Amino acid sequence: MSEPVYVQLTTRAAPYPPDTATRLSLDADRIVARYTPPGDVDPEMARSALLPLLHLVQAEDGYITPTGIEFCAHRLGLTGAEVTAVATFYSMYRREPTGDYLVGVCTNTLCAVMGGDAILEALEDHPGGVDDPVTLTHIECNAACDYAPVVMVNWEFFDNQTPESARTLLDDLRSGREVVPSRGASLFTFRETERILAGFPDERPGAVEAGGSAGDPTLAGLRVARALSMTAPTAHEPSDEGAPPLGSADAAAAETTKNKPAPAPGESVPPEKGN
CATH class of the missing domain: 1.10.10 (Arc Repressor Mutant, subunit A)
Structure with a gap:
């Protein structure tokens, strides 16, 4: 054989x-x-x-x-x-073909508790037809917990969503109607957005000039802190307590060795007896 x-x-x-x-x-x-x-x-x-x-x-x-x-x-x-x-390490890089609109539903803890799981289930039961421009996925925390549950389209925020509002959002995307996120300018397609993320100019009208400020949910904690006269603890200065007295031999040794690199592993191992 x-x-x-x-x-x-x-x-x-x-x-x-x-x-x-x-x-x-x-x-x-x-x-x-x-x-x-x-x-x-x-x-x-x-x-x-x-x-x-x-x-x-x-x-x-x-x-x-x-x-x-x-x-x-x-x-x-x-x-x-x-x-x-x-x-493959970063989730923003897609591993399979993506439509004009990447719709991500946050299913992390707070968004899930506030209804994110129900939104994802509703959108999974609301598919498009042939050549659907929408690609649906679930994503981890969007760092917008104060507006939970949050849906993102091409990395733009759609705050305080419900299953009904999210289905309407998909219908608008599929019909070609203009869609404006909760914060920011009108949506670009996924590929156009990726070019912006590569570092090229964002040419959407008002995208740069609009600016923006934090909303009421984001500032709620700050307002409570001010109303209660709460302040952050003061940082303590480093203490010299326990340090060797200035001018002593130990202080001199510490001063001459503080910027030296740590010894190589072999240098700190005592020789065996007889060697």
């Missing part, structure tokens, strides 16, 4: 078409330049651009594709595995 033959198959992602690659390379140059001074080719500094570069290729493809991973890896001198490790 002959020995089995093992064949290792390796495949590489197909590159972007030449015109797409050229356009993305110009955008990538602008991103990387933010992290490296002019004339500096330090690859470690350039690696800081990986997160916005991943948003750039997600803006191109709608999610993180093998082609996008290879593009980022080649641009920054990384391996595909290194880029994939980062892309």
Whole structure:
């Protein structure tokens, strides 16, 4: 009986078409330049651009594709595995095709208690038709607990939602009607939003000029603290109690060794007897 033959198959992602690659390379140059001074080719500094570069290729493809991973890896001198490790660590990077509107329902503790689980169930029972522009998912805390339960669309907040209001939101998105979040300008599509997250200008009317301030729920605790004259505890100054007296031998030793690095492990191990 002959020995089995093992064949290792390796495949590489197909590159972007030449015109797409050229356009993305110009955008990538602008991103990387933010992290490296002019004339500096330090690859470690350039690696800081990986997160916005991943948003750039997600803006191109709608999610993180093998082609996008290879593009980022080649641009920054990384391996595909290194880029994939980062892309799979952060939940904002999608691993599957995403529609024009990524609808995330928070199901973390407070939102769940306030009705987030019911909202997610209602939206799961409210599907769209063929080529639905909505991609529904559950997400962890949106850092907007004071407006729970919260739904996000393309990372924009929709506060104090109910199953009914969330279903209406999906209907508006699917019909193409203009949708304005609780805070911020009218929605962009998912890919347009990803380009903004890559660091390019937000061109929505009023997106930058609107500014904004904290709402009543956010300020409730501050108002209670002021009404009760509550203040934060005062930080104590470091105490010298227990320190060796100035001018002593111990103080001199501490002064001469305080900036020295810790000894290597072998230096602190006493020699064995007889050695």
